[in-house]
């Protein structure tokens with residue numbers, strides 16, 4: 001311990017001086033003024049670099065160093081493994097701490113007694129703040145292991161450290177797992193960047209954790225390419241994103257964009273809920289054809305001739321025949337351009353046709369064939385020459401009536417206008433071959449399932465200028481925020497006490513005044529970070545895309561994601577047995593093959609780190625009901641507590657729930673309790689939960705750090721709690737589009753304790769499934 005404490009002290013000394021150095025650079029950079037635009041831009045990128053660096057140093061303050069490898073080779077070389085790399089500048093840049101992502105750290109995760117890979121001893125170093133509190137050693141050299149009686153167990157590496165992480169109380173925020181990554185997870189995290197990799201694994205196998213660590217690993221290994229092209233991580237909902245949001249900064253990564261499908265159309269907030277059947281219809285692949293037809297439907301040819309009253313003719317009418325409009329439409333279509341971009345061609349055709357009609361009206365020489373005598377011979381009936389016609393066309397382009405007609409015949413459309421127009425009209429839906437159930441009231445907000453449709457529409461219509469506007473607005477908003485953040489980091493939180501991070505007092509009034517000044521300066525031409533630019537740019541091509549809970553994605557959602565990732569460098573993480581949405585996948589091939597054929601690879605995770613064996617035995621019954629061929633993941637531990645099932649008279653359900661909440665909240669101790677209810681019972685049951693736990697978090701985006709949270713299965717997806725109470729499993733099955741899948745998800749959220757509360761006695765069918 002003393003030896004390790006000595007090394008830890010050295011590491012923290014280095015960390016402090018790295019932080020001081022970066023803060024010094026940052027404050028100097030921020031205080032410099034003037035110079036050319038190029039100077040300013042250079043300064044901005046330097047400031048962003050130092051800000052990032054300081055954030056990374058703060059993020060690794062806790063658990064800076066967590067491991068040590070003693071190798072058999074190299075005269076017993078010793079490597080310390082930690083959250084970042086630290087080198088000794090005074091000693092030829094000797095590594096003092098090796099980043100967990102570096103190749104030299106790999107044996108820490110892979111070496112076993114059977115394949116020690118040159119490792120004699122693996123040591124997990126437990127720390128609290130800057131103090132070593134314990135050591136767990138594994139001797140991988142078999143001879144020595146015999147002597148000490150310790151060794152790798154059942155394919156698990158770092159068993160003591162792993163079990164202590166798994167048994168720890170949950171906080172409502174996900175933590176990183178860098179100290180205890182297991183071999184099968186390590187293979188996924190460090191897999192090659194290229195191509196589509198599907199990571200299939202049952203509940204609790206660490207898919208989310210692995211996906212996030214993979215992002216951190218890829219950014220470390222391919223920094224240059226990925227930090228400019230950005231890694232996109234897509235999660236199922238805002239609650240889930242908040243749950244995982246702390247993990248990446250603590251892995252010391254900032255060049256990542258986190259979002260839900262609903263966030264992926266810049267400028268649109270798509271959080272309205274809608275019935276599952278409607279979302280499913282919107283997600284069908286055929287919607288791409290529907291939208292293409294909807295666009296064609298807006299390229300109108302009226303049944304009747306179109307009469308235009310023109311100023312040019314002192315209010316007289318010209319009549320455009322439908323066949324003329326049809327010709328113009330066909331020519332515009334034949335350019336092969338997107339709808340909005342083909343409009344100028346359509347305009348030119350119509351204006352040309354109108355100019356000829358006008359020429360016929362005002363330019364014909366009625367006496368062309370009448371010789372007037374003298375030198376007048378029969379001649380050209382048209383008195384107007386090409387210059388006159390050009391003038392007529394110019395005037396036509398300024399005529400309000402003409403412009404209105406053009407807008408009516410071939411309107412310039414935003415994706416929002418196209419979709420809103422389609423959904424608002426039975427006639428348009430029918431013309432586009434869409435399901436009539438898509439009809440909705442005008443001005444209802446957008447839903448997540450609309451986002452892939454908006455994106456598809458944007459592809460069909462052609463780009464508008466909104467991206468630039470959005471960028472400008474975001475830049476305005478972010479300038480002040482950025483400047484405040486930079487100042488806070490540079491001057492406000494030197495001590496970097498993790499506990500202080502949320503303290504609003506950190507930013508003083510003088511800092512704010514200075515922030516204003518900085519914002520002004522940045523106004524003169526500062527660069528957004530790549531992640532910010534990517535968030536505002538619909539056409540951004542991400543360097544890598546990671547999709548979590550990917551089984552929920554519809555065919556249309558896949559189309560959008562594939563467009564955002566032309567390189568097809570993707571990590572697709574999910575579990576087809578947990579699919580809840582009707583439009584989601586039941587086989588990975590169905591979702592992926594339209595884009596990559598058979599060129600995707602499958603990795604499986606087989607060990608459940610979350611749910612103890614006793615609970616998994618219950619969930620296994622439900623899984624067998626979904627598909628007898630599916631294997632539940634093997635639990636890595638037992639909790640020593642059996643799940644309980646209580647059947648109570650329906651009128652007593654509320655009281656029984658209140659009692660169970662009280663009991664389980666106490667059993668969860670410092671941890672968290674999740675209460676999973678069928679959506680239709682919230683109104684009746686929530687007051688009972690509140691009786692037992694007045695501060696329980698409930699609502700659209702419940703605060704998961706609260707001691708008790710009440711959720712639907714949909715909200716609970718991807719989350720976990722120390723204890724879970726599942727209420728009315730039968731109704732959960734009835735209410736959810738895919739029935740048993742949702743019950744399987746609900747039953748696998750607990751890390752320690754599970755209780756099932758049922759109104760009336762449990763029906764035979766469910767008893768058999770639940771198996772208690």
Ligand SMILES: Nc1ncnc2c1ncn2[C@@H]1O[C@H](COP(=O)(O)OP(=O)(O)OP(=O)(O)O)[C@@H](O)[C@H]1O
Nearest residue numbers: 177180181182203204205206207208209609610718
């Ligand atoms: N190697 C590991 N060391 C420590 N904890 C781990 C490890 N792997 C997974 N865990 C923990 O197990 C729990 C489940 O992980 P995670 O949420 O990533 O699983 P999942 O496969 O995404 O589950 P689900 O499909 O149910 O959402 C988390 O608390 C995670 O931190």
